[in-house]
Amino acid sequence: xxxxxxxxxxxxxxxxxxxxxxxxxxxxxxxxxxxxxxxxxxxxxxxxxxxxxxxxxxxxxxxxxxxxxxxxxxxxxxxxxxxxxxxxxxxxxxxxxxxxxxxxxxxxxxxxxxxxxxxxxxxxxxxxxxxxxxxxxxxxxxxxxxxxxxxxxxxxxxxxxxxxxxxxxxxxxxxxxxxxxxxxxxxxxxxxxxxxxxxxxxxxxxxxxxxxxxxxxxxxxxxxxxxxxxxxxxxxxxxxxxxxxxxxxxxxxxxxxxxxxxxxxxxxxxxxxxxxxxxxxxxxxxxxxxxxxxxxxxxxxxxxxxxxxxxxxxxxxxxxxxxxxxxxxxxxxxxxxxxxxxxxx
Ligand SMILES: NC(=O)c1ccc[n+]([C@@H]2O[C@H](COP(=O)([O-])OP(=O)(O)OC[C@H]3O[C@@H](n4cnc5c(N)ncnc54)[C@H](OP(=O)(O)O)[C@@H]3O)[C@@H](O)[C@H]2O)c1
Numbered sequence: 001x002x003x004x005x006x007x008x009x010x011x012x013x014x015x016x017x018x019x020x021x022x023x024x025x026x027x028x029x030x031x032x033x034x035x036x037x038x039x040x041x042x043x044x045x046x047x048x049x050x051x052x053x054x055x056x057x058x059x060x061x062x063x064x065x066x067x068x069x070x071x072x073x074x075x076x077x078x079x080x081x082x083x084x085x086x087x088x089x090x091x092x093x094x095x096x097x098x099x100x101x102x103x104x105x106x107x108x109x110x111x112x113x114x115x116x117x118x119x120x121x122x123x124x125x126x127x128x129x130x131x132x133x134x135x136x137x138x139x140x141x142x143x144x145x146x147x148x149x150x151x152x153x154x155x156x157x158x159x160x161x162x163x164x165x166x167x168x169x170x171x172x173x174x175x176x177x178x179x180x181x182x183x184x185x186x187x188x189x190x191x192x193x194x195x196x197x198x199x200x201x202x203x204x205x206x207x208x209x210x211x212x213x214x215x216x217x218x219x220x221x222x223x224x225x226x227x228x229x230x231x232x233x234x235x236x237x238x239x240x241x242x243x244x245x246x247x248x249x250x251x252x253x254x255x256x257x258x259x260x261x262x263x264x265x266x267x268x269x270x271x272x273x274x275x276x277x278x279x280x281x282x283x284x285x286x287x288x289x290x291x292x293x294x295x296x297x298x299x300x301x302x303x304x305x306x307x308x309x310x311x312x313x314x315x316x317x318x319x320x321x322x323x324x325x326x327x328x329x330x331x332x333x334x335x336x337x338x339x340x341x342x343x344x345x
Contacts, residue, residue: 004330007033007065007089009072009080011058014181015094016071017048018319024054026323026337028330031056033063065089067329069322073180078116081140085119090329091140092322098123098142099209109205125213126325127152128334129271136328143325144213146317147172147206147229150240152213153274153292154309157267158244159217163260163305166245167224170210175234175283178313186231193233204229236314237283242307243299251303260305264296272335273316273324283310289342290320312342 006023010016011034023031036058039047044056062068068084070077070093077095084091096110103117114120124138125131127149135141144152151170158164173196176187185191207227214223250256261276268274273290281293292311299306311317320338327334 004029004067004332005032005065006326007031007035007062007068009035009062009068009070009084010037011044011071012036012039012047012181013071013073014177014314015318015322016069017051018314019069019071019094019322020044020048020051020054022315022319022323022337024051028327028332028336033059033065035059035062062089067092067326069094069319069326071095071319073182074110075112078114078119082116082119085139090138092126092143092325092329093123093140094143094318094322096142096145096205096209098140099125099144099212101212105208109203109208125216126321127213128321128324128328129153129268129274130156130213130217132328135325136331138329141322141325141329143318143322145206145209146178146238146311146313147174147204147227147240148209148213149317149321150238150292150309150311151210151227151242152217153311154240154242154294154296154307155214155244156217157264158246158260158296158305158307159214159221159223160267161263162218163246163250163263164244165247167226168214169243170225170227170240171230171243172227172238172240173230173232173283174313175232175237177236178238178317179231192231196230196232198228198230200229234283236287236312237310238313238317239281239283239308239310242305242309244305246298246303246305248303251298251300256298256300260296260298264294268294273320273338280308281310283312284344285342286310286312286316287342287344288312288315289340290316290324290338291342292316
């Protein structure tokens with residue numbers, strides 16, 4: 001079988017590194033080119049010694065590939081993506097640069113005027129479970145943020161079924177790798193270890209992405225969302241708990257919890273990377289895997305839906321989902337190269 005040639009732009013960030021790990025082991029593609037800024041000219045396995053089995057050298061410019069992943073910081077990614085598309089290369093962009101439909105949102109949330117607004121229209125939001133068909137034929141896929149992936153997968157069945165009656169509270173806890181590899185005081189061991197804090201209470205950058213996609217799920221709605229992320233002392237993982245009032249009919253039904261669980265089981269029945277679980281999942285249950293675990297229940301005292309989801313921010317929250325999207329774009333079985341179970345403990 002002919003293998004597809006793929007590449008990674010910025011292989012030395014955490015998501016680029018995780019992409020390399022998945023793609024080197026992928027049976028349907030060959031990773032033929034990777035780029036990096038300060039590490040250009042070095043062998044990949046010298047810079048990242050866990051990547052055994054490759055003789056790739058990190059380049060300054062991406063070679064000739066069929067599909068590329070851009071794992072650049074936001075704002076820097078858009079011109080790179082434009083350049084790749086101009087070369088006829090299909091792209092999965094892991095940055096936020098093509099996730100928002102409306103270019104006017106970028107100055108407000110990201111502090112820059114979008115340099116390639118004409119590309120926003122053709123970018124497909126890469127939450128695989130919700131946009132599978134469009135992803136398969138896309139030239140440009142905007143891979144979702146790690147927090148939005150966990151929150152949207154947790155809420156999608158209830159929103160789509162019209163079970164919600166009001167605003168959403170989304171409370172997320174992320175491991176430190178979510179902040180990336182660049183040096184930052186808040187990620188220093190002595191400051192992050194044995195500490196938990198909330199941040200971005202005035203509005204995290206992932207909020208407009210969550211609102212945009214909730215609206216897509218139910219176009220007649222105007223979702224009011226309070227999203228509060230927290231940094232917790234673990235390397236990987238995101239645990240999200242969503243709270244939202246349910247319509248009385250389900251909230252007060254004697255078998256409400258069972259009915260709710262069945263709605264979630266039906267919604268995700270054919271999804272290889274979503275598991276609706278009977279007890280609250282632990283972030284560690286997804287460590288290193290492409291799974292998202294979801295536990296829906298009802299707080300019967302208040303009539304609220306409570307949904308807990310968890311995933312590995314670098315796998316289903318980034319590189320794993322990007323490979324899942326690549327599989328669709330290349331016509332490969334969606335699970336190829338992503339079957340590994342989580343690492344435990
Ligand atoms: N971390 C996550 O959990 C996660 C999840 C989903 C999406 N994302 C998104 O994925 C993208 C990559 O995130 P990440 O966490 O992998 O990043 P990261 O670990 O913070 O990336 C740091 C790397 O980026 C390089 N870099 C920084 N500025 C650059 C520039 N202007 N030009 C070229 N290289 C530059 C640095 O290379 P040098 O060594 O040359 O300085 C460094 O190797 C971001 O847009 C992020 O928002 C991240």
